[in-house]
Amino acid sequence: MGLGLGISVDWASLVPYYARVASAFKARVEADGGTVESMSCLKADLKVLTGELAPDLLLNDYDGAAAAYSLRLLDKSYSGSAVRVRRASDNAEQDIAFSNNELDTATLETFASGTDAFVTTWYDQSGNGNDAAQGTASSQPKIVSSGSTILENGKAAVEFDGSGDELILGSSLGDVESTTFLTMKSFNTAESIPYARGQYYTITMNPSVNSFEFRDFVNNAFQSADATALSQFVSSLYRGANSASLQIAIDGTIQSDTGDNGRVSFGSGSIGSGSGIWHWNGRVQEIIEYNSNESTNRTGIETNINDYYSIYP
Numbered sequence: 001m002g003l004g005l006g007i008s009v010d011w012a013s014l015v016p017y018y019a020r021v022a023s024a025f026k027a028r029v030e031a032d033g034g035t036v037e038s039m040s041c042l043k044a045d046l047k048v049l050t051g052e053l054a055p056d057l058l059l060n061d062y063d064g065a066a067a068a069y070s071l072r073l074l075d076k077s078y079s080g081s082a083v084r085v086r087r088a089s090d091n092a093e094q095d096i097a098f099s100n101n102e103l104d105t106a107t108l109e110t111f112a113s114g115t116d117a118f119v120t121t122w123y124d125q126s127g128n129g130n131d132a133a134q135g136t137a138s139s140q141p142k143i144v145s146s147g148s149t150i151l152e153n154g155k156a157a158v159e160f161d162g163s164g165d166e167l168i169l170g171s172s173l174g175d176v177e178s179t180t181f182l183t184m185k186s187f188n189t190a191e192s193i194p195y196a197r198g199q200y201y202t203i204t205m206n207p208s209v210n211s212f213e214f215r216d217f218v219n220n221a222f223q224s225a226d227a228t229a230l231s232q233f234v235s236s237l238y239r240g241a242n243s244a245s246l247q248i249a250i251d252g253t254i255q256s257d258t259g260d261n262g263r264v265s266f267g268s269g270s271i272g273s274g275s276g277i278w279h280w281n282g283r284v285q286e287i288i289e290y291n292s293n294e295s296t297n298r299t300g301i302e303t304n305i306n307d308y309y310s311i312y313p
Helices: 017-031 039-052 105-112 298-309
Strands: 067-070 083-087 093-096 117-122 142-145 158-161 167-169 178-186 192-196 200-206 211-216 221-226 232-239 246-250 253-258 281-290
Touching: 083 105, 083 142, 093 105, 105 117, 105 142, 117 167, 178 192, 178 298, 192 281, 232 298, 281 298
Parallel strands: none
Antiparallel strands: 067 281, 083 093, 083 117, 117 142, 142 158, 158 281, 178 232, 178 281, 192 200, 200 211, 211 221, 232 246, 246 253
């Protein structure tokens, strides 16, 4: 290196992969009697191609989501952060992005610096900019406890305390036909709401029969669905607009399908409670909302979710 140091460097390994591929491609073209007019254009094309050839993520296979909140990357074209967090020690805030398609927990824990950290904004990956945010410190859910990322089944999770935590969506998703996929776990058997949109999705735990009731607060109509008490689970809920069905699936299996109907609206939706009441006591890892009937895609979406979170066989 010219510095009198006995250091051997493999310079080829420091050249970006796409640049090495471009050089090899150029050599092959010239060996066949052709020419490459511009190496810079070739390198730029290879950058695009390597991005396009990257594995598809959930929203690439099942697009059109109205809102999407997750601690994993859902769309390979999404370049934003997963969450914005506040650390308890000095109330400083920082955006936390993704690393290898998962929440960058190393950066998160470095920022937390041994203290607790709370979510101030959960960014919407759907492309609609409907971020869920909370400006009041006492109402922000926790994501780091004493310097360690909160985990559920080995994956990062946002933890709601059951008394006041709530992230408010920037705008209402409207009173329309909808299909919602939730990955979550409850800590108690009290009535609470992990997610509210154009109608309540209320979950009531009945410990005597291990049953969750998903309530559509339209004439107090509800459907009961079996689930293991206080376990992590994936649920999908379909509600038709006007007079249409309310369908519930848990861990990939339809539990109930009814003709309950009616409509109800309120302002912006929220994660962690419904209109500031019945606060969720538990963890949430992912919420994906479609303003459409996704019955034909339900199994595929649930399989994608379960492949990542490993919740049910």
